[in-house]
Structures are given as C-alpha cells and as structure tokens.
Amino acid sequence: MKSELNLQKLKTEFRDGQEILYFMANESSFINLNEFLDQSLSLEFTGQINCIHCDRTTKKSFGQGFCFPCFRSLARCDMCLVRPETCHFQQGTCREPEWGIENCMQAHTVYLANSSGLKVGITRGENPLGRWMDQGAVAAIPLATVNRRIDAGRVEVALKQIVSDKTNWRKMLKGDVDEVDLCQEREKMRQYMPDDVTYQWSKAPAVNIRYPIVEHPKKVTSFNFDKNPLVEGTLKGIKGQYLIFDTGVINIRKFAGYRISFRQN
Template identity: 40%
Template sequence: MKYQGVLKKMLTENADEIQYYLDMKTDFINMNQLINKEISISFVTYECLNCHLEKKIYRMGFCKSCFFDTPNAGDWIMRPELSKAHLGIEDRDLAYEKSVQLKPHIVYLANSSNVKVGVTRKQQVPTRWIDQGAHEAIEIVEVPNRYLAGITEVALKSYVADKTNWRKMLKNDIEDENLVEWRDKLKEFIPEEAKEYYIENNGETHLNFPVLKYPKKPKSLNLIKTPNYTGKLVGIKGQYLIFEDETVFNVRANEGLVVSIEV
C-alpha cells in the first residue's frame, strides 16, 4: 500500500493506548496499525501549509514569506506572554488573534523527560501533552486568555523547566513524579493576576504510548539529507515515529514536506 501527501502533525485520540492518525488529504492512516511493520518514507517535494505553493519550508510548515506574514506564526504562538488581543492590539490579524488568545487557556505541569511547565488552550488538553510525549500531566491554572497563561508560565519557569529533552523522552528515561506536590509547591509563585484561577483539587492524567521497544541511542532522520528511508516501525511517542534500528522521525518538525509512505 502506498500513500502520498503533505505532512502535518499526527492527530491523536486518548485511549487505553493512544491512537495516532496521519491525515494525508486523500488518505487517513491509523499509524498504530503500522506498528511492527516495515515502512518506507520518501521525500517528494515541499508544500507550504499556508499558501500551498511548492516552496521550501522555512519553519513550522510555512515557507519563509508565509512564516513572517501569517497570524498562525506570530511571536505570541511560542511566547504567550506577548499576547495582546485582550487589549485590542493587533499583531498580524486581530480577528484571528482574538479567536485564539481570548479562549480559556491552561497552564500545566507535564512529565516527559522531566517535570516542565507549559501553556495550551483548554480545548487542546490532553492533545498537547500527548504531542510532547508526557506520560503524566496536571493542570495548574485555567485562565480566560493566553496572556495570563503566558505570564504565569514565565513566572513558574524560574522554578521548573519549560523544555523537553527529546532524547530522554524517547529513551523513556523517566521517573514518575508526584505532580500534585509539584503543583502545590509552585502555587506561591503564580502571579497575582492569575492566583484566583488556581486549580485546587485535581489529579494527574496518565498517558500510555504505543511503543514496543524504546531506542537506547535515538538518531533523528533528516528526510532532506536522507530522502529515502526504510525501517520497521516499533512505536510512536509524542510526534515521533520510532524504528527498530533506533532511527526516530519527528512528524511535526517535518510539516510541509510532501512524502510518500509505502507499507
């Protein structure tokens, strides 16, 4: 069976074992069904996720011009504390920015390679945690806009990490943490503007990834440098495909690449 389409991050469904799906326009692939099978991935060309032209991808699945123009790539995406829609101030497209920034947001703790703090829209729970490869997570505050979530994250990352070590996450070199204790310990550092939104009584969410074998020394596949790769898929964690030879492929980091997949 052969599929071809532009890569976008895998869609996920939280179940006893997380289900992964790859939407390739004309094909919708349940990636879990490919585990323990040999698959080939080949680079074909580029397709910007915004203008859909065949242009080299710059960042986040966008060509260079779209990356600097589309509201989907504004600085506030990566740095929520820069959000200004709550003040009626436009960055690139105020209507779009209001539609995203003025929705309820969650500040959370997740344990992927270590305990880290992060921000996501409420509707993206637990998707965001799955994408990061976290095996456990807990919500700290639920705020009415992205700005409040951003300043809370900035305050808390002085006391806890805000990045995931992808190698450690993929090796499953992790320890269970008591995230309730972490949440309670960090409460005093929440900014005054967000203290009223602190979530007092909630528990951890636990996530189970479909992995048969974790790599000891994961090596990342660069499809531009190695345009054809064949390997046996042995697991999926975060947005990574894990292969038997310890090659790993970050689907999300390769958004905008048109690929063919053969099973």
C-alpha cells in the same frame, strides 16, 4: 500498501488505560499507524513541499510547514506564539486581530507534565490532552486556567524559575522518565503564582498516557528529509510527534507540508 501524502502533524486519539492511537491523515489519506508497529516501512520525501496554510509549493519550509509569505504574515508564526508573555494584541499590533481574538484572547490552561521530567506548559482551551500527547508526556495535570494567552505566558514565566519549560526529546524518546507525584507538585507551585494575574486553580486529577511502543531506542539518532529523503526501518513505536524506527527517529511535525510516499515493505 503504498500511498502518497503531504505530512501533517500526527493526529492522536486518547484511550484511557490503553495505548493512544496515532493517525497520519489528510484529505486524501487515512493511515492508522498503530497497525504498522513492528512492520518494515519506508517514508520517502518526493522533493515537493506545500505550505500547510495556503498550499502553494515552497522550496523551503519555514516555522514547521509554512511558505515564506505566510511565515511573515500569519499571527500564528509571530514570535509571541513562542513567547506568549509578549502577546501584543492589546497594543493593536496583532498581525491578524481576528485570529488573535479566536486563538489568544481565549481561555488557556497552564499545566504540569512529565515528559522527560517535570515541566510547565500552556495551551489554548481547557482540555490540554492533545497538547500533552504531542509532547510525549507520560502523565500531566492542569494547574490553572486563565482568560487570555498573555496571562498563561506570565504564569509560565513565573513558574519556569523553579521548573523547566522544555522537554529533553532524546530522554523522552528513551522512556527514561522517573515517576512524579503531580498532585503534590501542583500544590508546591501555588506559592509561586504571580499576583497580577487572575486565574482559576484546577482541581482536576492527573492523567496517565500510554504510547504505542514495542521498544524504546537506546541511542537516539534522528532522520532529516532535507539531508536524506529516505527514512526506512522497522517501526518500534510512536511517542509525541515522533516515529521511532530501529534505524532512527523522525519528528513528523517538523516536516509538515513535505510530500512523501509511505510504503509498507
């Protein structure tokens, strides 16, 4: 089997109690990656990168898949996306106010996840499962919903004084994660919620997530298409946005827009 495609963030399908499904999919290709577990694969970068927003070819990728003009002009590439507490929509300076209304001035969920240990995070909407799977969380629980992205950011800023807001991706990939009682942790967070944010406390249960993994890597080395166009090995698992080979791991999201040839050897 061989096909050529521009990489996009891996698509996921949650299955309760079973390993989640992973797809490499775009307009022209649809690859069910779970079917390739324990198979020898090669992913070869062709040298072509297309912006994931406007599709023009770009020599270099900015912000995980954008050409430079898009990176400079799109609201989704602005710094406030990484630091939501700095959302400046209300000052009238959003790069794309319409996009801001649809994406930032909407309900957001603040959650606790166990990815490489306990962490706090935020995501748009009231169903954070997709976000949790992208992070490689083995379990997660919603904490509260708020009406706007900036409020989610403010809650996150308050809570990250006591709990991390980052994932140690090496630890996450090694599967070296202790169990955490998320219901109990959620209750602990209550006293640290900021007074000046309106929120709705969540009563939703924790969700456990299982990844398709034959074997966790003992040592994590990562592939980089910019340094070596060929990624080759036996696929040992998929977790978060990473493909885990016996020869190293690769973060697919980081290389969104890269045109590759996918081959089963």
